Amino acid sequence: MSNRTLTHRKAQMSDLDAIEALIDRAIADLQTPFLDEKQIEASRTIMGVDTQLIEDRTYFVVLIDGELAGCGGWSPRSTLYGGDETPGRNGAYLDPAHDPARIRAMYTHPAYARRGVGRRVLSLCEIAAQEAGFQHVKLVSTLAGEPLYRACGYVAVERFTDDRGGTPVPLVRMRKRLSP
Numbered sequence: 001m002s003n004r005t006l007t008h009r010k011a012q013m014s015d016l017d018a019i020e021a022l023i024d025r026a027i028a029d030l031q032t033p034f035l036d037e038k039q040i041e042a043s044r045t046i047m048g049v050d051t052q053l054i055e056d057r058t059y060f061v062v063l064i065d066g067e068l069a070g071c072g073g074w075s076p077r078s079t080l081y082g083g084d085e086t087p088g089r090n091g092a093y094l095d096p097a098h099d100p101a102r103i104r105a106m107y108t109h110p111a112y113a114r115r116g117v118g119r120r121v122l123s124l125c126e127i128a129a130q131e132a133g134f135q136h137v138k139l140v141s142t143l144a145g146e147p148l149y150r151a152c153g154y155v156a157v158e159r160f161t162d163d164r165g166g167t168p169v170p171l172v173r174m175r176k177r178l179s180p
């Protein structure tokens with residue numbers, strides 16, 4: 001399948017069921033080279049859709065031949081990662097002059113992996129964050145996400161584990177300076 005068929009638009013609440021189904025598949029399938037079964041199950045506690053991004057109009061969907069192929073977003077709010085159900089969310093607005101914008105909730109349907117969907121979403125997010133005045137972006141990545149972010153110029157700044165799902169899940173803080 002060629003990249004020429006990729007299209008994108010902002011997500012809307014009516015996409016929610018399809019987005020949730022895609023995220024479920026991405027978590028289950030695309031993390032298998034990086035995590036064991038227990039870690040994948042535990043990762044569900046700290047991953048998932050964040051409807052605040054859809055409401056903020058900062059969440060994108062990418063389609064291939066009209067089918068939902070991936071999703072992801074950015075945020076001018078403080079929360080770093082996690083879905084609606086993840087504890088410790090903070091909806092406070094960041095200051096673009098001092099704070100990095102967040103890259104959030106990136107997922108590709110396994111049937112469309114390695115076709116540039118993640119790269120497209122990331123590019124849309126970086127452009128939008130820059131238009132909003134941010135000079136840096138920051139994210140917390142899964143091990144499955146790390147190769148994508150590295151390929152797109154992000155650097156790892158800290159490795160840690162999140163054990164809120166029962167089994168410790170390895171994560172990586174990453175950041176990037178947006179080109180002027």
Ligand SMILES: CC(C)(COP(=O)(O)OP(=O)(O)OC[C@H]1O[C@@H](n2cnc3c(N)ncnc32)[C@H](O)[C@@H]1OP(=O)(O)O)[C@@H](O)C(=O)NCCC(=O)NCCS
Pocket residue numbers: 026027030031070105106107108109112113114115116117118119120140141142143144145146147148149151
């Ligand atoms: C991370 C994820 C969104 C990447 O999506 P994707 O659409 O397959 O990524 P792209 O096709 O745009 O990849 C762009 C580049 O990133 C790198 N990359 C992406 N996935 C990779 C992998 N599994 N192994 C090695 N490199 C990878 C490659 O350099 C790739 O370019 P190439 O295919 O030309 O070699 C997807 O794997 C996913 O949904 N994973 C499970 C959920 C998850 O962990 N999300 C991240 C949350 S922080």
